[in-house]
Amino acid sequence: MDFLKVSSKSSPSSVAGAIAGMVKDNVEVNLQCIGAGAVNQAMKAVAIARGFLIPCGYDISVAPVFSEIDIDGTSRTALRMAVYVHSIQHTSAASSTQNN
């Protein structure tokens, strides 16, 4: 399985664009983060990607799991996140045009 590797220096908007493109192309998306800064950038990216995707009829969410990975012979705990894709049912309740 391939992972989008997100680091603390990743640009959330760039990662968001990658996620949104893959979701629109029906490609399975999995993120891999090591460290709090990376997890934060990944979650910001998912929040931004939701803004791209919701108008197109998709919502996404992430399901995290711990994973021990080997980096240069050292074991590190990564947080891997599967991106779940949800089709949005367009109803009046889902409308965001409540300007009252």
Next chain:
Amino acid sequence: MDFLKVSSKSSPSSVAGAIAGMVKDNVEVNLQCIGAGAVNQAMKAVAIARGFLIPCGYDISVAPVFSEIDIDGTSRTALRMAVYVHSIQHTSAASSTQNN
């Protein structure tokens, strides 16, 4: 709407227990985090909560959104995460007994 407020000092296992209990009680769960450390603790908590819930037939995922909140007169950007609950269909494909 009430939020489980997660900080960088929150215990992931304690937050996980709270999430799992609320999901089992059919209570809507929303997390609120400010800062990378808080987001990291929240995602660790969700990973742990999945371990509690999946054997009970529920999976969960989180959908993040940015939110400007006021703390002591200062505007801060929080990451709020709605917890989505998914019923697991028990099929052989979902089995984790692949020991080959």
